[in-house]
Amino acid sequence: MTATTTDLETAAPAVGGPQLPQERRLVTEIPGPRSRELAARKDAAVSSAVGTMLPIYTVAAGGGVVVDVDGNSLIDLGSGIAVTTVGNSNPRVAEAVAAQAAAFTHTCFMVTPYDGYVRVAEALNRLTPGDHEKRTALFNSGAEAVENAVKIARSHTGRQAVVAFDHGYHGRTNLTMALTAKNMPYKHGFGPFAPEVYRAPMSYPFRDGVDGVDGPAAARRAIDVIEKQVGATNLAAVVIEPIQGEGGFVVPAPGFLPALAEWCRANGVVFVADEVQTGFARTGDLFACDDEGVVPDLIVTAKGIAGGLPLAAVTGRAEIMDAPHAGGLGGTYGGNPLACAAALAVIETIETDGLVDRARQIGAMMTERLGALQARDPRVGDLRGRGAMIAVELVEPGTTEPDAALAQRVAAAAHAQGLVVLTCGTWGNVLRFLPPLSIPDHLLTEALDVLDGIFETS
Known part of the structure; x- marks a missing residue:
């Protein structure tokens, strides 16, 4: 039957x-x-x-x-x-979403804004690494946020090139497929991909040889590739997952991320931490960058941010986030009020429940x-x-x-x-x-x- x-x-x-x-x-x-x-x-x-x-x-x-x-x-x-x-x-998330749905489900923040979006931005500015002045923009998915981080970095630097890493995964849109390393199932048959994307070797302790390559040495190896094949003066951003997700939960050797971040600062390159999978308490820190005290210029979050509702964010240094022209960032559903209500409840739960x-x-x-x-x-x-x-x-x-x-x-x-x-x-x-x-x-x-x-x- x-x-x-x-x-x-x-x-x-x-x-x-x-x-x-x-x-x-x-x-x-x-x-x-x-x-x-x-x-x-x-x-x-x-x-x-x-x-x-x-x-x-x-x-x-x-x-x-x-x-x-x-x-x-x-x-x-x-x-x-x-x-x-x-x-x-989660009861807090369910109650917050229900209350927001009873009030309104959408107006589009770019048309008639609402405080939920602002409150999420304020929370992310407070919680993400670093005590510098920050700004946030909200989007729908991790891939969309990564793509916008690249847009923001290009606008700020006036440069075009972007470097990603072996084994990295950043999404399924055209630009983020170019950033993603793995062909099947993510890229096969879907090209051509966005140009001016280059790849550097990742610190992968299990596969870095019998004697190993420590973090600073692995960073020098990557930087050597970047300098020879791209050139710092052409490079807008380095985009990296502090712990790689789809690539195999690869944890770089200690010292790798700090050395990369330091090189980026010295050369005016925007250091973008893709914390889509690692963010919001997942790794035993609020963000994976916190483990070594790395402060990214831009941090991308999604996944755990809103308890299952579609929400993503780019948070970063105010002067970088404010570089694009007015109207250059946004989207019809970005920072949807239901997702914002969920995100605020998620953040409260993480902090209140330890x-x-x-x-x-x-x-x-x-x-x-x-x-x-x-x-x-x-x-x-x-x-x-x-x-x-x-x-x-x-x-x-x-x-x-x-x-x-x-x-x-x-x-x-x-x-x-x-x-x-x-x-x-x-x-x-x-x-x-x-x-x-x-x-x-x-x-x-x-x-x-x-x-x-x-x-x-x-």
């Missing part, structure tokens, strides 16, 4: 947050029959170019679980790719367990990350040869056993873990127990 829309909507309790049982519960195979029915409808209605990693169809989520239409409850180790940091149904410390606690739990796994399983070549942004890179034992097939097997087994797990990396051989900071300890422990069992049998 075919399930009706009503059946599908009521297959699990339409509640989230603290009311949702915080348990892993499998009542059908994954995906279950109702999710498979919806997947068939998706295939008939949605472009095949829009992929899904785990085709369960969600009816409720919160705390540390996602509940599907078949009544299965999965442990969430993905947070919608680092978006639902404070949880999928979520920076919670990210560090989660990181310590994951690092201890995954470190023990690495010690007994030579296929775990590297364990890296900070806070609630942790990854393991899987390789052929005793080598650095990527083992993407193992990553896929482990992820598939995790999905079948009720864990939402993501893969990433230039070679597709990295398992990444991004649990919401609302996940309870017992769920995280259970998830790590399940992963241990999967590695024993994979």
Whole structure:
């Protein structure tokens, strides 16, 4: 019998947050029959170019679980790719959005502005690294914000060239595809790309040779490429993720980011930190740049900023942010009032509930367990990350040869056993873990127990 829309909507309790049982519960195979029915409808209605990693169809989520239409409850180790940091149904966020929706959903800030936008800008100016005078502009997505950061840097410097890094990911728009390193699936067949984008080598400790390359040396290597292939006088901006996301959660060696930032300051180049995935307590600091005291000229934020509503921002030095002409920045939906209300509630939750410390606690739990796994399983070549942004890179034992097939097997087994797990990396051989900071300890422990069992049998 075919399930009706009503059946599908009521297959699990339409509640989230603290009311949702915080348990892993499998009542059908994954995906279950109702999710498979919806997947068939998706295939008939949605472009095949829009992929899904785990085709369960969600009816409720919160705390540390996602509940599907078949009544299965999965442990969430993905947070919608680092978006639902404070949880999928955080009460403060839900209440703030509901109140704003009852007042008005849109006017366009460029037509008749509202205080929510201004309050978010004030908060970001206060929270982001550095005590200099700042300005903020709001947008819809991380890619849009990165693209606008480049526009702002070009306007400020009068230069055109932009440098990004090996393994970097910055988005799917034309300019941000040019900045992104990985071809498939992000760039293949979509060119030509925006010009005047160049690439420098990243500090990648696991792959920087047997003797290693320390952070300052890796920075000199990158700067040498930039100076020889681009020239500082032609360079508007250096754009870098303080910890790379899609590229494999690559954490540069200590000293790499400070040396790059210092070179940029000395040469009038705008240093842009893409903190789309690392921002808002994810790494155990409010922003990943805080770990080494790096103060970017411009910082790009999105994902965790608004609890799942579309919002992004560029925040930076006032003289740089004010360089473009009046009307040069903006967009119809940028800083939508619902998203601004959500962002203010997210920031309140992070500060009031001590979520920076919670990210560090989660990181310590994951690092201890995954470190023990690495010690007994030579296929775990590297364990890296900070806070609630942790990854393991899987390789052929005793080598650095990527083992993407193992990553896929482990992820598939995790999905079948009720864990939402993501893969990433230039070679597709990295398992990444991004649990919401609302996940309870017992769920995280259970998830790590399940992963241990999967590695024993994979």
